[in-house]
Amino acid sequence: MDAGVRHRRQIEADLRDAIDAGDQLRIEYQPLYSAQSGQIVGAEALLRWSHPVRGMMSPATFVPVAEACGLINQIGSWVLERACSDAVRLRLPTISVNVSAVQLRDDGLAEEILAILARTRLEPSRLEIEITETSFIESASACQATLTRLRAAGVRVALDDFGTGYSSFSHLRNFEVDRIKIDQSFVNGIDMRRGGSAIIRAIVDLAKASGMQITAEGVETNEQRDFLANAGCSSLQGYLLSRPLTPAAIASLLYRNPSVEMHHAAIQ
Ligand code: C2E
Numbered sequence: 717m718d719a720g721v722r723h724r725r726q727i728e729a730d731l732r733d734a735i736d737a738g739d740q741l742r743i744e745y746q747p748l749y750s751a752q753s754g755q756i757v758g759a760e761a762l763l764r765w766s767h768p769v770r771g772m773m774s775p776a777t778f779v780p781v782a783e784a785c786g787l788i789n790q791i792g793s794w795v796l797e798r799a800c801s802d803a804v805r806l807r808l809p810t811i812s813v814n815v816s817a818v819q820l821r822d823d824g825l826a827e828e829i830l831a832i833l834a835r836t837r838l839e840p841s842r843l844e845i846e847i848t849e850t851s852f853i854e855s856a857s858a859c860q861a862t863l864t865r866l867r868a869a870g871v872r873v874a875l876d877d878f879g880t881g882y883s884s885f886s887h888l889r890n891f892e893v894d895r896i897k898i899d900q901s902f903v904n905g906i907d908m909r910r911g912g913s914a915i916i917r918a919i920v921d922l923a924k925a926s927g928m929q930i931t932a933e934g935v936e937t938n939e940q941r942d943f944l945a946n947a948g949c950s951s952l953q954g955y956l957l958s959r960p961l962t963p964a965a966i967a968s969l970l971y972r973n974p975s976v977e978m979h980h981a982a983i984q
């Protein structure tokens with residue numbers, strides 16, 4: 717067997733064990749800050765897997781495997797439920813959850829999310845789902861009904877990793893989304909000696925003209941933060957402001973009160 721295939725099968729088997737074990741997968745929350753006021757306006761849920769042998773494994777490695785073998789539906793449902801209940805418990809203004817193209821293709825997704833919102837008593841407008849541009853375009857017709865249903869209920873939709881996919885610019889006007897997230901590769905590329913980034917300015921102007929909000933990801937320096945705030949971004953996210961945090965750590969950041977009660981149920 718090809719080494720790559722073997723590696724993937726091993727990760728898949730270990731991921732099944734992780735779901736059964738229940739304590740290897742967890743979620744960290746990275747705060748999003750208002751570009752204007754500097755206040756925390758929400759957080760993004762980021763999946764973490766501490767593998768019993770390999771240690772911390774990046775979602776960039778195991779999410780694609782979970783998508784390929786279908787496990788992403790079960791894992792994604794768990795992330796949505798846990799993130800929504802944590803958002804209520806931690807009183808986060810908004811919670812952003814990454815939703816894979818594979819999940820979007822399931823025509824039961826909208827009803828499932830609405831059921832989770834009802835169960836956890838999270839107001840729909842406090843949930844934002846993040847979908848990638850690639851999945852948006854590839855499954856455009858398949859996921860349109862799902863997105864329309866969710867937006868009608870008040871759930872927000874954000875386009876993640878904007879600028880890394882297709883000829884994004886020409887599509888921007890056609891996307892029916894509430895927010896775009898400018899990919900960190902653009903943010904990395906900001907060069908203040910050359911007046912910042914003309915591309916970012918253009919993206920922000922076009923998005924605003926279309927009534928969208930803009931979040932910049934991967935903000936690592938003061939220069940980037942100042943440029944992005946001046947360019948008109950609504951919110952900022954990145955290591956300069958905060959790393960992804962455990963629920964207890966984000967609670968203490970928000971309330972200086974680490975004693976918020978923590979329950980960790982296993983994946984169903
Ligand atoms: P993403 O949704 O674009 O998330 C942003 C990624 O950038 C996160 O990586 C975050 O930790 C990282 N990041 C944040 N600030 C900075 C910074 O200042 N500098 C740098 N270099 N990186 C920064 P992470 O947590 O490794 O996640 C990688 C990707 O895995 C995510 O990209 C998302 O596409 C996917 N992912 C994570 N959690 C989930 C999930 O629950 N479901 C699905 N379907 N995908 C997920």
Ligand code: MG
Binds near residue numbers: 760814
């Ligand atoms: Mg994201």
Ligand code: MG
Binds near residue numbers: 876897
């Ligand atoms: Mg992103």
Ligand code: MG
Binds near residue numbers: 877
């Ligand atoms: Mg990404």
